[in-house]
Each structure stands twice: as C-alpha cells, then as structure tokens.
Amino acid sequence: MLTFLLRRILIAIPTIILITIFVFGLQHLLPGDPLLVLAGEERDPQVLEALREKYRLNDPIPVQYLAWIGNALTGDLGTSFRTNQPVLELIGEKLPVTIQLATMAMIFALVIGIPAGILSAVKKGTLTDYVANTVALSGLSIPNFWLGIMLILLVSVKWQLLPASGYVPLSEDWVKSITTMLMPAFVLGTALAATLMRHTRSAMLGVLTSDYVRTARAKGLKERAVILKHAFRNALTPIVTLTALLFGELIAGAVLTEQIFTIPGFGKLVVDAVFNRDYAVVQGIVLVTAIGFILMNLLADMLYVLLNPRLRGN
Amino acid sequence: MSIATDPILEKRPENRVWKKFRSHRSAMFGGFLVTFFIAIALLAPILPIPDPAATDWGAVRKAPSWAHPLGTDEIGRDVLSRMIWGAQASLLAGVISVCIAVALGVPLGIIAGYFGGWSDAVISRCTEALLAAPFLILAIALAAFLGPSLTNAMIAIGISATPIFIRLTRGQVLNVRAEDYVESARAIGLSQVRILTRYIFPNVLPPILVQATLTIATAIIAEASLSFLGLGQQPPAPSWGSMLNTAKNFLNQAPWMALWPGISIFLVVLGFNLLGDGLRDALDPREH
Numbered sequence: 001m002l003t004f005l006l007r008r009i010l011i012a013i014p015t016i017i018l019i020t021i022f023v024f025g026l027q028h029l030l031p032g033d034p035l036l037v038l039a040g041e042e043r044d045p046q047v048l049e050a051l052r053e054k055y056r057l058n059d060p061i062p063v064q065y066l067a068w069i070g071n072a073l074t075g076d077l078g079t080s081f082r083t084n085q086p087v088l089e090l091i092g093e094k095l096p097v098t099i100q101l102a103t104m105a106m107i108f109a110l111v112i113g114i115p116a117g118i119l120s121a122v123k124k125g126t127l128t129d130y131v132a133n134t135v136a137l138s139g140l141s142i143p144n145f146w147l148g149i150m151l152i153l154l155v156s157v158k159w160q161l162l163p164a165s166g167y168v169p170l171s172e173d174w175v176k177s178i179t180t181m182l183m184p185a186f187v188l189g190t191a192l193a194a195t196l197m198r199h200t201r202s203a204m205l206g207v208l209t210s211d212y213v214r215t216a217r218a219k220g221l222k223e224r225a226v227i228l229k230h231a232f233r234n235a236l237t238p239i240v241t242l243t244a245l246l247f248g249e250l251i252a253g254a255v256l257t258e259q260i261f262t263i264p265g266f267g268k269l270v271v272d273a274v275f276n277r278d279y280a281v282v283q284g285i286v287l288v289t290a291i292g293f294i295l296m297n298l299l300a301d302m303l304y305v306l307l308n309p310r311l312r313g314n
Numbered sequence: 315m316s317i318a319t320d321p322i323l324e325k326r327p328e329n330r331v332w333k334k335f336r337s338h339r340s341a342m343f344g345g346f347l348v349t350f351f352i353a354i355a356l357l358a359p360i361l362p363i364p365d366p367a368a369t370d371w372g373a374v375r376k377a378p379s380w381a382h383p384l385g386t387d388e389i390g391r392d393v394l395s396r397m398i399w400g401a402q403a404s405l406l407a408g409v410i411s412v413c414i415a416v417a418l419g420v421p422l423g424i425i426a427g428y429f430g431g432w433s434d435a436v437i438s439r440c441t442e443a444l445l446a447a448p449f450l451i452l453a454i455a456l457a458a459f460l461g462p463s464l465t466n467a468m469i470a471i472g473i474s475a476t477p478i479f480i481r482l483t484r485g486q487v488l489n490v491r492a493e494d495y496v497e498s499a500r501a502i503g504l505s506q507v508r509i510l511t512r513y514i515f516p517n518v519l520p521p522i523l524v525q526a527t528l529t530i531a532t533a534i535i536a537e538a539s540l541s542f543l544g545l546g547q548q549p550p551a552p553s554w555g556s557m558l559n560t561a562k563n564f565l566n567q568a569p570w571m572a573l574w575p576g577i578s579i580f581l582v583v584l585g586f587n588l589l590g591d592g593l594r595d596a597l598d599p600r601e602h
Contacts, residue, residue, distance in 0.1 A: 018443035146576030252450035
C-alpha cells in the first residue's frame with residue numbers, strides 16, 4: 001500500500017508541475033504587461049517597482065516562472081488587490097462555506113442517485129427503469145443555475161418556505177445554517193445524483209449477471225440480500241471512485257449555485273475575482289482546485305485498493 | 315442491379331446503424347429537438363418577429379400577450395424574438411467549441427496513441443494536468459483572462475473540452491493499433507500517413523462522434539453558464555444565459571423572463587444528450 005501510494009504521488013508530481021506552468025501562463029494571455037495582472041488597479045510606481053522586483057519581471061520568462069513557483073511553494077500566491085489579503089488566506093476563509101454546501105449536495109446526490117440506480121438496474125426494462133432514466137437524463141440536461149432560479153421562484157417567492165439567499169455559519173446557528181443551505185445543496189446535488197444514478201445502474205447491471213450473484217440466488221438467499229450484500233458490494237468500487245472524482249463537478253457547480261443563492265463561498269470568490277480583474281485570486285483558485293482534484297484522485301485510487309482485496313497484495 | 319435490392323449492400327454496417335438509430339425512439343426525439351432549434355436559429359432573420367434589440371419603454375416587463383407571446387423584458391424587448399436569436403448564440407457556441415476541441419484533441423490523441431513513447435508521455439501528462447482543473451473553472455479562468463466575448467467563451471470552452479477528446483482518441487487508437495488489419499497494413503509496407511488516415515482514423519471515429527454529440531450538450535450549458543456570469547455573449551446581443559442573468563433580478567415582477575430561456579436550454583441540451591445516447595447504442599457493434 002505504501003509503495004503504491006508513493007508511486008501514485010510520484011506520478012502526480014509532473015502533473016502538478018504542468019498545472020503550475022499552465023496557471024502561470026494564464027497571466028501571459030492578457031494583453032500588455034503582466035505586472036498589471038499582479039498589481040490590479042494599483043498604480044503607485046513604488047509598489048509597482050517592488051512587485052517587478054519580487055516577481056523578477058525584467059528577467060526571462062523561465063526565471064519569472066521559478067520566482068513565481070518559489071513564492072507559491074512557500075504558500076505565497078500573491079495578494080488580492082481588492083481586499084489586500086493574501087490569496088491563500090482568502091481561499092481558506094471561503095472554502096469551509098463551499099465544503100458545507102458540497103457535503104450537503106453530495107448527501108442529496110448519494111441518497112437520490114444510488115437507490116435510483118440500484119432500482120433501475122434491478123428492474124431493467126420496466127416502467128420504473130424508464131422513469132428513472134428519463135428523470136436522470138433530464139437532471140443532466142437542466143442547467144443547475146436555472147433550476148436554482150425556478151426553485152427560488154417557487155419555494156421562496158411563492159410559498160415563502162425557505163430563504164432565497166444568504167448564509168449562516170454552522171457555528172453560529174446550525175439549524176438555520178442547514179435550512180438556508182438546503183435549497184442550494186439540492187440544486188447542486190441533483191446534477192450529481194443523475195450522474196451517480198447512471199453509473200450505479202451500469203455498475204449494477206454488470207454485476208447482476210455474474211456467476212456469484214447466480215450462486216447467491218441458487219442457494220436460496222432472499223433477493224434483497226442478493227442485491228445488497230452480493231451485487232451492490234461489488235458494484236460499489238466504481239461508484240466510490242466516481243464519487244471522489246465528482247469533486248470537480250461539485251466545485252464547478254458551486255460557482256453557479258453560490259452566485260444564484262448569494263452564498264459567500266469559494267465559487268462566489270471566483271466570480272467576484274473575475275469581475276474585479278483580481279487575477280492573482282483567479283490563478284490561486286485554479287491552482288488550488290487542480291491540486292485538490294489530484295488529491296481526490298489519489299484518495300479515489302487508495303479507496304479502490306482498499307475496497308478491492310485483490311489489489312491489496314501489490 | 316439497383317442499390318435498394320443489392321443483397322450485399324443491404325448488410326453494410328452503415329445501413330444497420332441507420333436502421334438501429336431510426337428505431338431508437340428517444341434518439342429520434344432528440345434529433346427532432348435538435349433539428350427544431352437549428353431550424354429556428356437559421357430562420358431567425360426571416361421570421362416575422364420584432365428586432366431582438368428594439369426597446370419599447372411603453373411595454374416594459376409586460377406579461378405574455380398577443381403582441382408579445384412570451385412577454386417583454388426589463389427594457390421592453392420582445393422575449394420571443396430574443397429567444398429565437400439567442401438560439402443562434404447557444405448552438406454556435408456548442409458546435410464551434412466542440413469543433414475546436416475535436417480539431418485539437420483528435421490529432422493529439424492519435425499521435426499519443428499511435429506513436430507512444432515520448433510524445434505519448436508529454437501529451438498524456440498535459441491532458442491529465444488540464445483534466446485536473448474542473449471544466450467550468452478552467453473555462454471561467456480562460457474566459458476571464460481572454461476577455462469576455464462569445465468568441466472567447468467558445469475558445470475557452472473548446473480548450474477546456476480538448477483533454478476529453480485526447481484521452482478518448484488515445485484509448486481508441488491503442489485498441490485499434492493492435493488489430494490484425496493494422497498489422498497487415500504495416501506488413502505490406504503502407505506509409506504511416508496512409509495507415510493513420512485510412513485504417514486508424516475511420517475506426518476511432520464512431521466513439522468520437524458520440525462523444526462530440528454529448529459534448530455539444532455540455533458546451534451549450536457551459537456557454538449559458540459563462541453568459542449567465544457575464545463572460546459570454548455581451549449585451550445587447552441576445553443569449554439564453556445572459557437573459558437568465560437579467561431575469562433573476564425580476565423574479566417577482568416578471569417570472570416569464572426566467573422561464574423560457576431555461577426551458578430552451580433544457581430542451582436543446584436534452585436533444586443532444588438523447589441523440590448522443592442513441593448514436594452510442596446504434597454504433598455499438600455488441601448491440602446488433
């Protein structure tokens with residue numbers, strides 16, 4: 001397990017280096033002096049000179065990259081010129097909000113997606129399967145920001161059941177925190193539920209025709225036990241891996257969901273940064289999400305090995 | 315002998331695929347939805363509808379009526395007309411960005427898969443790096459740095475979708491490369507270019523076609539999302555995403571403004587998804 005883990009980390013290193021090159025390259029997409037990217041609206045010649053010195057902007061691009069990566073390695077991803085806060089600190093501040101949203105969304109997705117997928121596979125070809133598939137495909141085709149708008153219209157404006165926007169920290173009032181987050185989490189969770197349902201269905205279909213399921217049935221086990229203990233446990237491996245990989249979709253979906261429900265999280269930070277031309281923040285966010293995604297990948301690989309005893313030996 | 319009665323031609327795979335596809339009801343429905351929206355987008359200039367940018371301060375946020383079947387927006391523009399013109403932006407963005415992704419991704423995937431070695435290592439690592447950033451975050455970042463416009467949104471979405479095609483093509487090429495017919499092509503001394511274009515490419519095409527159709531659906535949602543955030547089509551030019559962006563400020567007073575753009579995005583995306591699923595089933599040789 002340890003060597004496996006080490007090998008995976010070693011493979012991840014070139015990928016991370018490439019990501020940093022890419023993120024660094026972003027600032028060169030902008031027309032004009034990259035200094036203006038780093039400085040934002042700051043035009044004080046002294047500050048500009050200090051930044052030029054810090055990022056070695058008079059040196060060739062490879063040297064500039066090394067200076068940038070050197071700072072990044074020490075956790076210095078630059079400063080947001082809007083709030084004057086270090087980018088990493090800003091991200092750290094907003095991340096818990098999005099983690100709460102993402103966790104709640106994932107719970108929705110799992111609770112809806114997995115049972116629907118199992119049911120649809122077990123009842124393949126029946127009306128239940130057809131309905132589940134149609135709902136899932138619709139879930140994939142509805143833009144989640146529109147779903148959010150429609151829910152606000154219905155639940156908040158018409159029925160006045162849940163607040164349309166805002167955020168209450170968990171530590172302040174957990175009941176209020178969860179109820180405010182309910183609608184955004186549902187919106188974010190539905191798209192993932194659809195993906196999960198489709199994957200659970202195909203994983204289950206692959207397993208249900210296998211010999212051990214037939215054996216389990218032949219020895220007279222109850223259908224429920226056959227499906228949950230024998231079939232589902234074996235279908236679980238790809239599902240767990242997929243769940244970890246849905247992290248990217250969660251973060252991307254959070255951008256729009258937070259925008260609609262005005263939740264002050266990571267996603268709103270991205271959009272605000274884009275509009276304020278706070279490029280250091282945009283770069284920092286891409287870097288942090290990408291590395292987060294690689295870590296989730298690593299976690300998925302580890303879970304894969306843990307769940308599949310056959311892979312444990314090597 | 316006429317083509318229709320040719321016993322050999324009858325069994326050609328294309329015909330089987332078409333037959334299978336035609337009997338796939340949901341795929342045909344998807345095809346209908348897609349055709350409908352393409353027709354609307356193409357016919358927009360000649361349809362008897364008001365100018366999508368014409369404002370009418372006497373008819374601000376009017377509910378649907380005979381004069382304005384889908385109502386008017388916050389500065390009195392006809393929502394139906396903007397919907398129809400908006401179809402152009404959405405479809406164009408979906409198709410062009412996928413063309414960009416295919417044009418970049420397929421050749422790179424073929425090179426990586428066919429030649430292997432260093433080119434494979436470099437291309438695959440770059441693909442992984444690009445795949446590590448979530449699709450929409452990457453597109454937002456690219457659109458932000460390139461500047462907000464429909465063209466840049468298409469480029470951003472196209473580049474963000476490229477790694478999907480590199481990975482898919484590479485995998486397919488690896489499978490096809492090991493086939494006997496490629497081995498024989500090599501054995502009779504055909505050139506690399508000929509092997510790639512005549513033997514490898516046609517055989518990796520079907521899954522790419524399926525993926526392209528499904529990616530158009532994703533790209534349309536991505537364009538709507540970017541426009542919703544203000545990073546796509548710029549006002550006053552109409553786009554479904556930016557219409558939703560404005561509509562969310564008038565939910566109380568003019569809910570119809572939010573209804574139609576969303577339904578259109580849903581239907582056109584559903585259309586491409588159904589079409590893609592149908593193509594996949596029809597092209598899958600195991601299902602014949």
